[in-house]
Amino acid sequence: MLLLAFDTATPAVTVALHDGTRTLAEHTEVDARRHGELLAPGIRTVLAQAGCSRHDLTDVAVGVGPGPFTGLRVGLVTAQALADALGIAVHGVCTLDILAWAVRHDGPFAVATDARRREVYWARYAAPDRRVTDPAVDWPHAVAPEVAGLPVAGEGPVKYPDSLPIPIAPTLPTAADLADLTVRRLTAPFAPTSTPTPTLTPTSTPDGYTALLPPVPLYLRRPDAVEPGARKPVSQPALR
CATH class of the missing domain: 3.30.420.40 (ATPase, nucleotide binding domain)
Structure with a gap:
């Protein structure tokens, strides 16, 4: 390999x-x-x-x-x-999951990365290879109750220490x-033998471990750029 x-x-x-x-x-x-x-x-x-x-x-x-x-x-x-x-x-x-895999902590923790717009992408973990919630995006103060008392890896606690006050490595x-x-x-016994059907929702293996995914972007929200709408008609001034 x-x-x-x-x-x-x-x-x-x-x-x-x-x-x-x-x-x-x-x-x-x-x-x-x-x-x-x-x-x-x-x-x-x-x-x-x-x-x-x-x-x-x-x-x-x-x-x-x-x-x-x-x-x-x-x-x-x-x-x-x-x-x-x-x-x-x-x-x-x-x-x-990449960040979680590098965490050296005995017990549950969370990961929160910078989502810009003063928001974070986040999820909770029972262990470095066991995610227990789907990835989500929210305001740091809204995430705070969900991760209360848990150490948090990623840029989230660096940027928002008031809401995520227990930082742990790694940051990136x-x-x-x-x-x-x-x-x-x-190399795990349950590794897929064929390409899975593309999905935007990260999945877990039968025993709860985080799984490999198809190469499909996980945005969690729509991009800022949007197609312009139809032009508004402009009325002509009446002739006198």
């Missing part, structure tokens, strides 16, 4: 290469406005560091969000294009964690 993993659902443009046993190379840059500029060079960097070619790849893993529309689609379009061009499998992972996801979680899911 040679798995290329990347996530662009947060300000971190993060890429890693995994051989099924360990991470061979990883590269991360944090810039909320340059996902499209940074992803391709990051992919070239990890391939060069590992001494591999894109033709050696067997799988692609990509974070499907939730995340802001523009950054998220950069990663998903790139993953789908690579997989199609190389004829390899592509696997989606909820970005909140890494592709190394994405790759490790993907390999764990692919």
Whole structure:
């Protein structure tokens, strides 16, 4: 196996290469406005560091969000294009699950990332690989009662400490964690043998573990851009 993993659902443009046993190379840059500029060079960097070619790849893993529309689609379009061009499998992972996988905490916790508009994307977890609520988006003060007393990973507690006062690491996801979680899911006894039907709702495996997903974006809300409506008719002034 040679798995290329990347996530662009947060300000971190993060890429890693995994051989099924360990991470061979990883590269991360944090810039909320340059996902499209940074992803391709990051992919070239990890391939060069590992001494591999894109033709050696067997799988692609990509974070499907939730995340802001523009950054998220950069990663998903790139993953789908690579997989199609190389004829390899592509696997989606909820970005909140990537962060949760890296949490080192004995007990339940939550993950909250920046959704902009003074909101957060969030979910609760019983363990790093067991999500107990669907990802959601809401105001930090509305999330506060749902996660009261729980430590929270992600940018949420950094940006909104009054509502989410117990921060824990990590703050941003890494592709190394994405790759490790993907390999764990692919090698589990219940791993799917065929591509699942695309869905916008992250699912769990029969025993409650977070599952791999199709490479479909998890937006949770509509993008800001909308198609313009029909032009209003302009009445002509009456002739006298």
